[in-house]
Amino acid sequence: MNTDGSLIERCNRGEKYAWEEFYRKFLPLVRLAVNRFAREEDKEDLTQETFIQLIKALKHYDSTKSLEPYIMEIARRVAIGHYRKTSASKRGGLNPSSRVNAHDEAQEQGYVSVPAQGEDQEASLIKAQESSLLRKSFQTLSEACRNLLGLRYDRGLAYQEIGDILKVKEATLRVKVARCLSILARRCTESGLGEASNR
Known part of the structure; x- marks a missing residue:
């Protein structure tokens, strides 16, 4: 198992320092991803939001896939979701169909398992x-x-x-x-x- 896979397993087991190590290790990558997809004034907020989404998503991460593109995809989806939400609120309301869930859309990209329709x-x-x-x-x-x-x-x-x-x-x-x-x-x-x- 690669070191990223091992770190994710430790995070998912709740090991004391694993999340802090994950945060330190992947903060530069998350910032890079957010910088690519977000406006300047939103970058710090979206960096934190990406980590919140990753807390949920790592339980479903497919370790046969590369972690870096997975993190980039989550960050991209968070930025898109934020943009859609703020654009909709400026127009006077949020259309429920415009909401983006980073984990759900990462499923569409094949980074996590998708449950059967039933x-x-x-x-x-x-x-x-x-x-x-x-x-x-x-x-x-x-x-x-x-x-x-x-x-x-x-x-x-x-x-x-x-x-x-x-x-x-x-x-x-x-x-x-x-x-x-x-x-x-x-x-x-x-x-x-x-x-x-x-x-």
Whole structure:
């Protein structure tokens, strides 16, 4: 097994430092991908969003495929989804058919297994279960992490805005958000997030 495959297995098992190693190792590639597909003002947000999508998607990653194109595809889909969402909101509404799920579209590219059509109901149940596990995992985070991720992703504030609110430097915030996401990924893995879809 190649070292990337081994690292992904460790992430999926919830090993303590695996997500931090994954983040450090692939941050340059994610940034490169985001730089190719995103506008300047959206790059940092989409870098973090790509890692959030990767937390979900790595459970379904086909290790016979190369990891770099997979990450590039996820980043591209995140950027497209963001662009469509912001374009639709500027036009006065979001058309549900225009929403892009990076993991689902990566399936279309052959990077993850696609369930048979008869499994739609089961897939919906699994998604609901995974959403519940994600919420439960989020609740196990420290109050500081919950507040920070809430400001960043629920309220959609930029790092500079959060820094002004919390009186913390932007660079420090980025490190804290990365750590909180790493902890959340580990807790999700420990709670079994993604296991149901592998049954």
